[in-house]
Amino acid sequence: MILKSLRTYFNNALLGYYPETEIESFFHLLSERILKLKRIDISQSLYAVVSGKKYDKFEKAIDRLKKYEPIQYILGDTEFYGLIIKVNPSVLIPRPETEELVDWIIKDCKDKKSISILDIGTGSGCIAIALSKNLPNASIVALDVSSDALKIAKQNAIDNEVEIEFVEADILDWDSTNMQFDVIVSNPPYVRELEKQMMSANVLDHEPHLALFVEDDDALLFYRKITDVAANILKPNGQLYFEINENLGESTKELLTEKSFNEIELKRDFFEKDRMIKAIKS
Ligand SMILES: C[S@@+](CC[C@H](N)C(=O)[O-])C[C@H]1O[C@@H](n2cnc3c(N)ncnc32)[C@H](O)[C@@H]1O
Structure with missing residues (x-):
């Protein structure tokens, strides 16, 4: 699947669960972590192919987000006072x-x-x-x-x-x-x-x-x-x-x-x- 289609799929899957701006922000955070793509690079990589393994990671994240699991637990960390702090439930x-x-x-x-x-x-x-x-x-x-x-x-x-x-x-x-x-x-x-x-x-x-x-x-x-x-x-x-x-x-x-x-x-x-x-x- 190409990134553009993945983004559409991701948005549609979570629509009704979260506001659109929040879904966009989840997509950016996950793309940064899974695809190593910064927010500004996404628009230039829309036709890049996302491998099956990476696609699966998005799929798993969607399932967890549908259960309203906090994105920080899904990513496994968060930022606090400029530091990376690991988190779990x-x-x-x-x-x-x-x-x-x-x-x-x-x-x-x-x-x-x-x-x-x-x-x-x-x-x-x-x-x-x-x-x-x-x-x-x-x-x-x-x-x-x-x-x-x-x-x-x-x-x-x-x-x-x-x-x-x-x-x-x-x-x-x-x-x-x-x-x-x-x-x-x-x-x-x-x-x-x-x-x-x-x-x-x-x-x-x-x-x-x-x-x-x-x-x-x-x-x-x-x-x-x-x-x-x-x-x-x-x-x-x-x-x-x-x-x-x-x-x-x-x-x-x-x-x-x-x-x-x-x-x-x-x-x-x-x-x-x-x-x-x-x-x-x-
Ligand atoms: C509101 S959280 C604060 C966590 C962290 N300091 C922060 O600011 O994000 C409260 C913490 O107190 C701990 N806690 C709850 N009951 C406690 C007790 N009786 N004695 C010591 N720690 C306790 C919890 O495990 C939890 O980690």
Whole structure:
């Protein structure tokens, strides 16, 4: 089959499942990966023959896209803060708003001579790895309860040539470490069950629920526990950063105030939603 016909076939197969612009974007991403063709080269290669093996890869991708599987899982990676991060269904796909959180920490910490950081709920390792890449004086520990997530995170650290200490642990059941940190960061599960109905099938049916959901009646469970842990293992004046549920900015702020953290700063993301918070240990 020639590329032109493949493109028509691809578009028709996914019509009704996704908007046309999205289908076009999937085609470009897959062509780049499978055919090694950049977007601008596609129009000049429309009459190139696509081999049976490569055609099969498009066919498989179509089947997975029809099940609303995220394109990042199909490609096997995504870009985060300029880095390539491998992903599979055991890790959350890193989000652009998390890049904003990373950016905040890097700006705050870039002049420090040495700094120790703990990333709680590391998933793919995206936060820890981006911090390590951009804060060369940082020593970083990253923790997750999921051994499958940690496998990917470790591979991502190797691929991106950074050294991170990974720990498998349940933060809700974690009460002792001799280590002390300058910075603790976490993007913990924060989506309430009641918010499920607003989520699209590609998130709900494919991303790990362990990474996403908390009970409606205790939405700040992780924030409370992590703040308690931080009160013990942050150095004096240490910084605690969270990504937060856009609807729970004020309650997260109250929680941090109750736990005697100071200089609390709530920040909005690119979409003007309360998305991250920073507090200093007194
Ligand atoms: C929202 S995801 C964040 C992943 C990654 N840090 C990111 O920003 O893309 C939350 C992560 O917390 C982990 N997690 C869930 N429950 C946990 C627990 N009790 N202890 C430690 N990690 C937990 C999940 O496995 C998941 O990787």
